[in-house]
Amino acid sequence: MLALVKKPRIEISLHGENVEEVIEWIKKKFDVSILTSGKMDSVAIEETDFWKEMQSNRVGNLLAGARLKAGFTQAQVAKKLGVRQNMVSDYERGKRRLSPSMAKRLAKALKINIDRIS
Numbered sequence: 357m358l359a360l361v362k363k364p365r366i367e368i369s370l371h372g373e374n375v376e377e378v379i380e381w382i383k384k385k386f387d388v389s390i391l392t393s394g395k396m397d398s399v400a401i402e403e404t405d406f407w408k409e410m411q412s413n414r415v416g417n418l419l420a421g422a423r424l425k426a427g428f429t430q431a432q433v434a435k436k437l438g439v440r441q442n443m444v445s446d447y448e449r450g451k452r453r454l455s456p457s458m459a460k461r462l463a464k465a466l467k468i469n470i471d472r473i474s
Contacts, residue, residue, distance in 0.1 A: 413450035418473045419462065420448040426466045436465040 366386075370378060382388055389405050401407050410417055423433055423444075430444040437444070437458075446452035447462075454462070454473070463470040 415454055415473060416448045416450040419454070422466050422468050422472055423448075426468070428466070433462070433465055437461055 368382075379388065379390070391399055391404055391406075423430070428436075430448070431441045434441040434444045443452065447454055447458075456474075459470055459474050463473060466473075
């Protein structure tokens with residue numbers, strides 16, 4: 357059985373007896389998605405809830421990833437852009453649509469190619 361704990365991001369492969377019992381114990385503390393079970397060895401990533409969730413806010417997730425990789429907080433990026441921190445948060449959560457001009461400003465602030473967040 358392949359299970360995914362969403363936050364913190366942990367992937368677990370379990371085999372043997374009492375696998376369901378172990379999963380139930382983990383579910384008491386974490387949000388768990390079962391990626392495969394039974395005789396199925398694998399599943400296409402595009403079919404997982406994790407993938408669908410990531411794709412639903414693709415630009416925001418790419419932006420958050422680029423910001424974290426650059427080592428900046430939302431507040432630091434906001435300061436560089438001259439906007440409020442909650443605006444950066446809204447972009448990352450998909451609550452605000454990223455305009456082409458803001459995408460350019462963010463790419464420049466994060467020192468990345470604009471194609472990475474668009």
